[in-house]
Amino acid sequence: MKRAELCKVADIQLLAHGLYKLKIEASDVAVSARPGQFVHIRIPGDKSRLLRRPISIYDAYHEEGNIEIVFQVVGEGTRILSAVKPGDLLDVLGPLGNGFTIPKDTRHLFIVGGGCGVAPIKFAASKFNHTRSTCFVGFKNRDAVYGLQEFKKSCDRLLVATEDGSIGYKGMVTEVLEDELKQNSPDLMLACGPVPMLKVIQQMAEQFDVPCQLLLEERMGCGIGACMTCVCAVRAGEDYAYKRVCKDGPVFWSREVILGETANEC
Amino acid sequence: MRPQTSVEICGIKFKNPVIAASGTFSFGIEHAEYTDLNRIGGIAVKGLTLEPKKGNPPPRIAETPSGILNSVGLQNPGIDFFIKHQLPRLTEYDTRIIININGNTEDEYCMLAEKLRDKPVDLLELNISCPNVREGGMAFGTDPRMVYNVTKSVKAHAGQPVLVKLTPNVTDIKEIAIAVEEGGGDGISLINTVLGMAIDARSRKPILANVVGGLSGPAIKPIALRMVWEVSNVVTIPIVGMGGIVTGEDAVEFLLAGATAVGVGTANLITPDACIDIVHQLEEYMINNGIKDINELIGGLIV
Numbered sequence: 001m002k003r004a005e006l007c008k009v010a011d012i013q014l015l016a017h018g019l020y021k022l023k024i025e026a027s028d029v030a031v032s033a034r035p036g037q038f039v040h041i042r043i044p045g046d047k048s049r050l051l052r053r054p055i056s057i058y059d060a061y062h063e064e065g066n067i068e069i070v071f072q073v074v075g076e077g078t079r080i081l082s083a084v085k086p087g088d089l090l091d092v093l094g095p096l097g098n099g100f101t102i103p104k105d106t107r108h109l110f111i112v113g114g115g116c117g118v119a120p121i122k123f124a125a126s127k128f129n130h131t132r133s134t135c136f137v138g139f140k141n142r143d144a145v146y147g148l149q150e151f152k153k154s155c156d157r158l159l160v161a162t163e164d165g166s167i168g169y170k171g172m173v174t175e176v177l178e179d180e181l182k183q184n185s186p187d188l189m190l191a192c193g194p195v196p197m198l199k200v201i202q203q204m205a206e207q208f209d210v211p212c213q214l215l216l217e218e219r220m221g222c223g224i225g226a227c228m229t230c231v232c233a234v235r236a237g238e239d240y241a242y243k244r245v246c247k248d249g250p251v252f253w254s255r256e257v258i259l260g261e262t263a264n265e266c
Numbered sequence: 267m268r269p270q271t272s273v274e275i276c277g278i279k280f281k282n283p284v285i286a287a288s289g290t291f292s293f294g295i296e297h298a299e300y301t302d303l304n305r306i307g308g309i310a311v312k313g314l315t316l317e318p319k320k321g322n323p324p325p326r327i328a329e330t331p332s333g334i335l336n337s338v339g340l341q342n343p344g345i346d347f348f349i350k351h352q353l354p355r356l357t358e359y360d361t362r363i364i365i366n367i368n369g370n371t372e373d374e375y376c377m378l379a380e381k382l383r384d385k386p387v388d389l390l391e392l393n394i395s396c397p398n399v400r401e402g403g404m405a406f407g408t409d410p411r412m413v414y415n416v417t418k419s420v421k422a423h424a425g426q427p428v429l430v431k432l433t434p435n436v437t438d439i440k441e442i443a444i445a446v447e448e449g450g451g452d453g454i455s456l457i458n459t460v461l462g463m464a465i466d467a468r469s470r471k472p473i474l475a476n477v478v479g480g481l482s483g484p485a486i487k488p489i490a491l492r493m494v495w496e497v498s499n500v501v502t503i504p505i506v507g508m509g510g511i512v513t514g515e516d517a518v519e520f521l522l523a524g525a526t527a528v529g530v531g532t533a534n535l536i537t538p539d540a541c542i543d544i545v546h547q548l549e550e551y552m553i554n555n556g557i558k559d560i561n562e563l564i565g566g567l568i569v
Contacts, residue, residue: 002300004537042536048332050483050536077329093538219325219473221334222535224300226292228312228338229327242321242341247296260323 004042004093005029009084010066015146018073020082021058027065029095033057035124036190036215036251039069039094040223043077044084053077054220054246056120056192057095059150070119070147096223097250100124100190100213106131110186110210111155112201114138114173117193120215122147124190125154132156134180138173138193142166174200181208190251191215195259202254212254218245233258269552270559271545273307273526275504276427276452278388280307280362280527283560284517284545287508287531288313288366288391288431289338293352294359300538305545307527308362310455311348313393315368316377318344322398328464328473332510333485334532335464337476339398340368345381357386364429366391370402372416376423383425390426392417392451395433395458397480407433407458410445417449427452429506432497434489435461443497454497455506455529457490483532484510491523498524498565512540514547521563 011023029039040052058068073079084090102109109131113121118137125135135155139145141164151158159176160168169176174197181204191201192215205212221227225247232249233240234256243249271282286297288310294303303309321341328335342348345367356363365387369375379390394416396403406412417430430446432439434457446454459480464473472478490509498505507525510532511517517528533540548560557563 001302003539048484049329050332050334050532051327051329052536219327221327221336222290222296222538224296224538226296227290227327227336227535228292228321228341229324229336231321231324231326231341233323240320242324 004091006089007092009086009088009090011086012082012084015070016144019070019144019146020073021068021070022084023066023068024090024092025065026067026092027062029092030060030062030065030067033060033067033095034099035127036099036120037095037097038250039067039092040096041081042091043080044088044090046080049077051221052093052223053081054096054223056215057123058119059123059126072116093223097246098248100215100251102128102131102188106187108184108186109133110136110177110180110189112136112173112177112189112191112193114193114197115140115144117191117197117215118147120192121190122150122154125151129154134159134184134186136161136173136177136180138162139167140164173197174204177201178204181210186210188212199259202259205254213251214254214257216245216250216252216257220246222246233260269549269557271549271552273560273564275506275526276389276429278362278427282307282545282548283521283527284541284548285310285364285506285527285529286534286541287529288364288393290531290534293348294356295352297534297538301542303359303361306361306541307545308364308388309356310364310366310391310529311356312342313340313366313368313396314342314345314348314378315340316345316374318342318347323475325473325475326479328479330462330464330481331485333481333483334535335462335474335479335481336459337398337474337479339476340396345378349381349385353385353387362388364389364391366393366431368393368396368399368402372419374402375416375420379420379424383423387426389429390420390424391429391431391455392420393431393458395431397433397435397459397461397478398476404433404435407442408436410441413442413445414449417446417451421450429453429455431455431458433458434486434493439493440496440500443501447501447503451503453504453506454501455508456497457486457493457509460486460489482510484512486510487516491519494520494525495523495567511544514544514551517544517548518551518563521560522565522567524565524567526564
């Protein structure tokens with residue numbers, strides 16, 4: 001039977017302004033984790049903060065029995081989480097969610113992450129390295145940039161964009177993506193980021209006729225599919241229906257999901 | 267020796283007084299991966315309606331101090347789908363099954379009860395207290411006359427004992443509870459969530475898309491305890507008490523206030539096997555305090 005485990009913090013590192021990488025000793029999670037899945041973590045030492053925080057898995061190392069997660073401090077809960085020290089215990093539930101699915105005959109993969117959506121796609125880049133992959137990562141500016149070396153190691157080609165042009169292409173990562181889509185036709189795209197960015201990618205996927213999976217975020221309750229709070233709208237014939245981001249997702253086919261305005265805090 | 271933990275509600279024996287509360291446990295299947303459903307006293311399933319219901323737009327959840335606000339809005343696949351696909355899976359477990367039903371009209375409540383008449387379920391829970399739907403729901407539960415009428419009508423159609431789930435968003439919970447008893451209700455569950463809201467000061471927007479929602483969790487426990495206490499003093503039918511129960515001692519407090527059983531809700535969202543933890547803690551409390559039979563605790567408040 002699956003259960004929440006108390007896991008030891010192995011390391012914590014400041015990656016960029018307000019952005020932390022946490023290494024956790026969680027061998028069961030490390031063994032079974034798939035790209036696109038997340039762990040659900042309780043805020044330590046504060047029982048008045050009831051909800052767990054869903055955080056994407058940045059990478060998993062099964063030999064060592066560790067996982068890495070990357071998170072942005074957005075409120076008091078994540079601030080408390082950013083203050084943990086190696087040796088501290090965290091209450092971890094996971095891995096949860098469906099994760100990305102890569103068809104066997106995929107020859108060329110585009111992996112796209114913007115802002116808060118960069119960390120969740122890193123695991124896809126490192127895990128799906130048997131396939132030729134081009135990664136696109138977008139940041140606000142130089143201060144927000146991280147992980148480029150790790151991405152370089154994981155993918156065949158890395159394209160970087162910053163909104164102010166301080167590193168790489170000046171502009172939005174979706175502009176770089178559009179240029180590439182005009183020249184290349186990948187078998188599949190995987191993307192994560194703020195909703196406005198995902199809306200642009202959803203349109204491009206349709207325009208260039210490339211299958212695309214989007215990793216979504218939503219304010220979440222149980223994380224296991226029972227409480228029906230973290231829903232997103234999906235097409236259901238002429239109508240729509242709400243699916244659970246935690247259990248039916250967080251990865252959805254771009255053609256099925258109806259992107260709205262959600263509580264995207266990054 | 268293990269203490270005796272079984273209780274009886276409306277003539278139905280529960281192996282222990284811990285019930286997974288409606289709306290936090292879906293139809294049990296998700297939690298079954300994390301917890302042994304056979305060890306939970308009972309499961310109150312997610313609120314059902316006659317037709318499938320989409321529910322409210324997201325965000326549907328917000329964290330507040332010691333509490334959670336939700337505005338799910340009764341998203342469910344409809345009673346027929348439930349009976350055909352989900353109920354058979356649930357009946358494989360050795361636990362009591364409570365079906366939470368929700369109508370827009372009195373007739374709809376009766377039709378739902380009728381559909382469940384010959385089905386293998388133990389109790390019906392008449393939800394006249396959902397704060398997140400426009401029609402029905404809480405509108406029924408705030409007027410004693412309507413409470414009396416809907417209880418009486420459903421009783422005429424139900425094949426199982428009927429619990430009526432009450433909203434705390436009323437001036438006098440006692441008169442509502444008396445209306446349930448006079449209408450022939452077999453028991454009372456209380457409390458449903460407390461109407462509330464959360465605002466993001468930076469964006470100046472409400473956090474929930476529905477603007478308002480229902481508050482649950484330890485933040486509402488004192489309100490729930492007070493209402494269970496008040497109701498237990500004016501009715502003789504059994505009470506399933508709920509509101510912020512996270513530990514075995516919380517459960518004991520509700521029993522002392524007059525509840526025969528307890529509902530565990532929000533805790534299921536935090537720890538998937540919260541119900542079983544609470545059963546264990548309840549047993550520990552009994553052993554430590556020399557209590558052989560849990561029924562000794564019910565209504566045992568020393569005032």
